[in-house]
Amino acid sequence: MTAPYLSVQSVVKDFQSHRALDHVSFEIPASTVFGLVGPNGAGKTTLIRIINQITAPDNGTVLLNGRAIELSDTARIGYLPEERGLYKKMKVLEQIVYFGQLKDLSRMESLDRALKWMKRFGIEDWRNKKIEELSKGMQQKIQFIITVLHEPDLIILDEPFSGFDPVNTKLIKEEIQRQKERGATIIFSTHRMESIEEICDHVGMIHKSRKVLEGRVDEVRKSYSREQMELEFKGEPDGLNYIPGSLTDMGEGRKRVVVTLEGTTTRDLLRTWNERVELFSFSEKLPSMEEIFIEKVKEGDHE
Amino acid sequence: MNKIGLITWREYSTRVKKKSFIVMTLLGPVLIAAFYGILIYLVVNEDIASEEKQILVVDESGIFEDRLSSGELLKLDYRRSRDKALTDSALLATYDGWLSIPSGFKVSDPSGIVYRSRKNISIQLKEDLSNRMEKVLSDYKMEQYGVSRELIDSVKSSVSIRAVTVDKSGKEKNTSTELYAAIGMVLAIAIYFFVFLYGVQVMRGVIEEKTNRIVEIIVSSVRPFQLMMGKVFGLAMVGFTQILIWVVLSGLLITGISLFMGGDMESIQDISKQAQEMQSMQQLPEGTDLTAFEEIKLALSELNIPFILATFIFYFLGGYLMYSSLFAAVGAAVDAETDTQQFMLPITLPLVFAFVLSTSVVLRDPNGTLSFWMSIFPLTSPVVMMVRLPFLTLSEQWWELLLSMAALVLTFCFTIWLAGKIYRVGILMYGKKVSYKELYKWLRHGN
Numbered sequence: 015m016t017a018p019y020l021s022v023q024s025v026v027k028d029f030q031s032h033r034a035l036d037h038v039s040f041e042i043p044a045s046t047v048f049g050l051v052g053p054n055g056a057g058k059t060t061l062i063r064i065i066n067q068i069t070a071p072d073n074g075t076v077l078l079n080g081r082a083i084e085l086s087d088t089a090r091i092g093y094l095p096e097e098r099g100l101y102k103k104m105k106v107l108e109q110i111v112y113f114g115q116l117k118d119l120s121r122m123e124s125l126d127r128a129l130k131w132m133k134r135f136g137i138e139d140w141r142n143k144k145i146e147e148l149s150k151g152m153q154q155k156i157q158f159i160i161t162v163l164h165e166p167d168l169i170i171l172d173e174p175f176s177g178f179d180p181v182n183t184k185l186i187k188e189e190i191q192r193q194k195e196r197g198a199t200i201i202f203s204t205h206r207m208e209s210i211e212e213i214c215d216h217v218g219m220i221h222k223s224r225k226v227l228e229g230r231v232d233e234v235r236k237s238y239s240r241e242q243m244e245l246e247f248k249g250e251p252d253g254l255n256y257i258p259g260s261l262t263d264m265g266e267g268r269k270r271v272v273v274t275l276e277g278t279t280t281r282d283l284l285r286t287w288n289e290r291v292e293l294f295s296f297s298e299k300l301p302s303m304e305e306i307f308i309e310k311v312k313e314g315d316h317e
Numbered sequence: 318m319n320k321i322g323l324i325t326w327r328e329y330s331t332r333v334k335k336k337s338f339i340v341m342t343l344l345g346p347v348l349i350a351a352f353y354g355i356l357i358y359l360v361v362n363e364d365i366a367s368e369e370k371q372i373l374v375v376d377e378s379g380i381f382e383d384r385l386s387s388g389e390l391l392k393l394d395y396r397r398s399r400d401k402a403l404t405d406s407a408l409l410a411t412y413d414g415w416l417s418i419p420s421g422f423k424v425s426d427p428s429g430i431v432y433r434s435r436k437n438i439s440i441q442l443k444e445d446l447s448n449r450m451e452k453v454l455s456d457y458k459m460e461q462y463g464v465s466r467e468l469i470d471s472v473k474s475s476v477s478i479r480a481v482t483v484d485k486s487g488k489e490k491n492t493s494t495e496l497y498a499a500i501g502m503v504l505a506i507a508i509y510f511f512v513f514l515y516g517v518q519v520m521r522g523v524i525e526e527k528t529n530r531i532v533e534i535i536v537s538s539v540r541p542f543q544l545m546m547g548k549v550f551g552l553a554m555v556g557f558t559q560i561l562i563w564v565v566l567s568g569l570l571i572t573g574i575s576l577f578m579g580g581d582m583e584s585i586q587d588i589s590k591q592a593q594e595m596q597s598m599q600q601l602p603e604g605t606d607l608t609a610f611e612e613i614k615l616a617l618s619e620l621n622i623p624f625i626l627a628t629f630i631f632y633f634l635g636g637y638l639m640y641s642s643l644f645a646a647v648g649a650a651v652d653a654e655t656d657t658q659q660f661m662l663p664i665t666l667p668l669v670f671a672f673v674l675s676t677s678v679v680l681r682d683p684n685g686t687l688s689f690w691m692s693i694f695p696l697t698s699p700v701v702m703m704v705r706l707p708f709l710t711l712s713e714q715w716w717e718l719l720l721s722m723a724a725l726v727l728t729f730c731f732t733i734w735l736a737g738k739i740y741r742v743g744i745l746m747y748g749k750k751v752s753y754k755e756l757y758k759w760l761r762h763g764n
Contacts, residue, residue: 066537068745085540088619093537099530104331113325116538160534 017080019044019199020065020168025074027060034060036223037074042201042216043120047194049214049231050203051303053311056122056220057204062170065201066093078168089118092166095201096173098157100145107132107141110159117164124163131159151182158186162193169193170201175209187213207304211235217303221314227306238309241275242299243283246256249291272299320539321547328522328551333558341561346570370442373412375399377420384453388454391445409435416446421444424454451751481535482710490710497707498680500620504629504703507560509672512636513665515556516644520657522548523648523744541741545649546733549641553634581722592597620707628706631722640664646736649743650751671697675704683708693721695728735760 018041027035035057042048052058063069065076067088076083101109107128114124130136135155145153154177157250162169171190177182188212194200202214210217210231217234219227227234242257248267260272281294287293301309332338373394376382387393399417408415414434422429432438432446442528459469480492523545526532647660671691679688683705691701698721709718742759743751 063745068533070534085407088538091537093534095530095537095742096532097533099526099532101331101531102529103335112323112327113534113538116320116535 018042018077019079020201021077021080022061022065023075023077024038025064025071025076026139027057027064027069028072033223035064035071035220038220038223038225039074040218040225040228042199042218044199045194045197046215047190047213049210049217050201050220051207051210051217051307052205052220054205057223058205058220059172061205061220062172062201064170065170066091067174075233089164090160091282092117092164092169094157094161094169094171094174096176098154098177100153100157100160102146103144105142105144106137106148106156109145110156110163113160114163117166117208119164128159131163132183135159140306150177151179154178154182155185158189162189165196166198168199168201170203172203173205174202175204175206206306207302210303219307219310224314225312226310231303233255234306235303238301238306239298243273243275243280244270244293244295244297244299245273245286245287245293246270247291247293251287251291254287254290268294320543321550324539324544324547325554328548329554329558332518332552332555338555338559342559343566345559345564350570370413371411373408374418376418377417378418378422380422380424380457381418381453384457385449388445388449391442400661400672405433409433414438424457427454435611445517483530485712489627490619492619492708496616497620498704500625500707501683501704502676502680504625504706505672505675505700508629508633508636508699508703509668509675511560512640513668515552515637516641516664518555519548519552519641520644520648521654522552522652523645523740524654524657527649527744527747528653536744541744542737544645545642545645545737545740549638549645552641553637556633556637622710624711625706628718629703632699632702633723635695635722635725635729637697639699639725639732640668641747642736646739646743649740650756652747652749656750667696668700671700675700679704684714689717692717693724695721695725698725 020040020042022038022040022042024037024039025035026033026037038057038061040048040050049059049167050061060069064071065083067085076202077107078087104112107125110128110131111121111124114128115121129138129141132141137152137268138149139157143164145156148156158174161171173279174190178186187209190200190202214231216229217227217231218225229237245256246264246268248269251261251269251271255276256271256273260270262270273287275283284293284296326390357521359699369390369392371392371394373396374381374385375396375398379397382395382397385393395411405415413436414432417433418433423530427450432443456466456469468623482490482492525537526544532544539547552760560561643664647657647664650660651657674687674691674697678685679691679701682688688705691697692705702718702721711718739756749755
């Protein structure tokens with residue numbers, strides 16, 4: 015791993031009644047998508063607020079490019095909060111331009127970029143509408159534009175897909191990829207794991223105010239491998255060992271099961287199955303991030 | 318640090334463009350003028366509010382007949398004795414009330430007079446009746462002592478006092494208590510309403526940003542303090558704009574009215590010229606008596622209007638900064654406007670207190686002890702000092718003004734600091750019922 019773009023070092027944050035973050039450390043490499051996951055109330059939003067310098071940590075530091083983060087760095091950060099907020103009575107274009115200016119863009123620059131983005135999202139006809147006249151999805155798009163308008167080096171997205179329909183979700187996913195290609199580092203915070211494998215390069219997990227997991231998504235999944243194989247075949251698997259309940263009908267007589275190696279080799283496993291059924295595919299079944307997530311949460315709860 | 322400027326501008330431009338602002342700014346003076354117009358009209362033409370009363374006077378003593386006469390709104394019928402056949406009900410069917418004066422009524426011991434009516438007697442009627450009767454009795458007594466009517470009339474006299482203030486150097490200034498009181502009241506009312514209206518608007522704005530969660534994006538770009546100050550400044554500018562428009566509008570309105578009334582511009586210039594001439598006379602010869610109108614003109618010319626305006630703007634700003642920052646803190650501490658009550662009370666109380674006392678105690682004795690202290694105490698000084706201002710002799714009392722201003726500046730610096738701390742924690746705190754104890758914790762630790 016090269017030198018991290020953002021480094022969270024042993025951050026502690028106490029609230030009056032509880033500790034929200036307990037010596038949490040993460041290293042986020044440049045130009046990657048980092049998935050910050052954890053159940054509700056784990057401390058994700060608090061960590062994001064600390065990176066945004068909305069609140070200060072009681073202990074520990076946040077380094078940006080190897081030096082302590084400063085207030086002036088906020089101009090290089092784009093933040094999409096989980097609870098979306100816009101001025102309801104303000105016009106769309108005016109609003110985007112205003113937030114751009116708050117991020118140190120000149121008025122002209124801000125206006126120029128706002129128009130480009132609105133064109134790109136196909137909402138340029140809405141520029142003089144008030145926010146309250148817009149649909150929820152439309153408001154989300156505007157919020158996203160505000161987040162990336164100043165071309166930030168660090169983009170923090172807190173549950174960016176909540177409230178989006180599949181079409182817009184796809185649009186935002188593509189935009190995240192484009193931002194990454196542009197060189198931005200993206201922190202993607204969510205408690206829903208479906209999109210993690212697809213979007214994120216790295217993942218970090220917080221549970222009960224502590225870091226429980228960190229690493230590259232593929233490496234994490236490999237390290238949690240339970241030596242399971244997935245087989246697709248035609249025929250009846252009678253008398254063969256497979257994980258109960260994993261049998262799924264794929265249609266046209268094809269079936270799929272998950273098998274645990276349990277000391278045997280893949281070669282032996284294949285031989286056994288090949289004798290009984292007609293095999294079509296054979297692959298290693300890595301646990302999904304969701305399974306790892308649930309396992310980690312359960313582990314934490316038993317402590 | 319242009320961020321505060323940017324926020325100020327947004328607050329200003331969005332509010333000034335609002336329909337409600339335009340309507341209120343244009344209609345406000347009309348409404349206020351109409352309100353006071355109706356009020357003055359009713360006071361001047363009292364009879365509109367009350368109707369004529371028909372009263373039967375049964376005067377068995379015979380003292381009041383011919384002496385107590387019917388008035389404008391009072392119609393009296395006399396009878397020497399009561400017809401026993403007539404019941405109260407029958408009497409009160411034709412009269413609003415009947416007044417009985419017993420046969421044994423003595424001038425030296427005026428008691429036993431009873432007024433009977435269906436409805437309760439009004440204070441006005443009761444006072445009117447007793448005043449008239451007292452006058453009848455005193456005239457009657459004088460006649461008994463042999464004093465003639467001419468003599469009685471010649472004894473009455475009306476005294477008018479010309480008020481002049483003298484400073485150390487012996488320079489005299491003509492004053493008009495009534496005019497100064499009116500000016501003071503208008504300024505005090507303006508400050509009271511603006512601080513209140515715009516303070517509450519600051520609070521609403523903060524609550525809006527908090528409930529809409531806009532605040533989270535903004536404070537990821539600017540400091541909470543900048544956001545708060547931007548909002549406070551923006552609304553101050555809105556307030557100034559409104560006042561400016563009102564001043565211009567009322568100027569146009571007054572000119573328009575005076576033109577319409579036949580008085581052309583020449584006569585207005587004439588008046589000011591006259592006033593200047595009078596001012597140049599400085600010391601009016603002893604024994605000069607002025608009409609009320611001349612007195613007002615003279616007193617007006619003695620007022621330092623630019624100075625009064627500058628002081629007004631100072632207290633307007635100071636009072637507004639002090640109160641609106643507190644209002645902003647309240648807005649940050651709560652989740653919805655309905656939760657603001659418990660914090661609003663201690664803020665609005667001194668303001669209302671200052672206003673109520675201004676219209677009574679301070680107005681009656683602008684240079685009294687209570688008035689002095691209330692014009693020094695910063696929470697009440699913006700309103701109270703306005704009432705006192707026309708009555709201050711600056712060469713003598715400059716230090717009072719200076720002390721009051723210094724106290725106000727120190728206090729708004731303090732409240733802004735205080736509000737900033739509460740604001741910083743409050744705007745990101747959701748779904749928590751905040752108590753005073755909680756606020757104190759925020760002040761001590763921050764978060």
